[in-house]
Amino acid sequence: MRSINKIKLVEGVYSPINSADVLLSLIADKIKFHNLQILTIKNKDDPKVKHAEMRVAELKESKKEVTELIIKARDEGLYMKIDGMINIEMFKK
Template sequence: MEKVLVNKQTEDLVRGEYSAVEAREIVSNLISQKINFHNLRDFSSYERYGKPDENSRTRIAELKASRKSILEIIDAAKEEGKTVKINSNITIELI
């Protein structure tokens, strides 16, 4: 059977209600993985070409800022004894 290529697809990455502790772990891990990816990319660029990957450096700063603001919200939820609802989709598109 031949597989048909889809040009664009969206999937749920994270979906549900979590305790503040669980939400903090989920968000921290997701963002940390992306930061690590860009750190490796930057390091590789420096090793190969003698210059940093400015795109990755910019993205690292953006991700750190996002992590900070998201964790502030989650920490506030914890202080108030609330749960956290997280919905995160990933869209893959062939271009």
């Protein structure tokens, strides 16, 4: 039996500076999470390490993209609408 829950993590209209606080904090926390995983796994050839390293690289690229959007919004005097939904699925393996 699968159970799916949806949680609205972020919703609202933000100035560029507040958008930076929200979005870059979320990305930084995920990077920190994956870096901790990498450090705690003893076998560095473990597929979990490779996956975590790949996610860190992806998140760093996302951080660059978000930063560019924030700078563009700031420079053009725009606000940013952010809508972040998290889907949580529970199941037995």
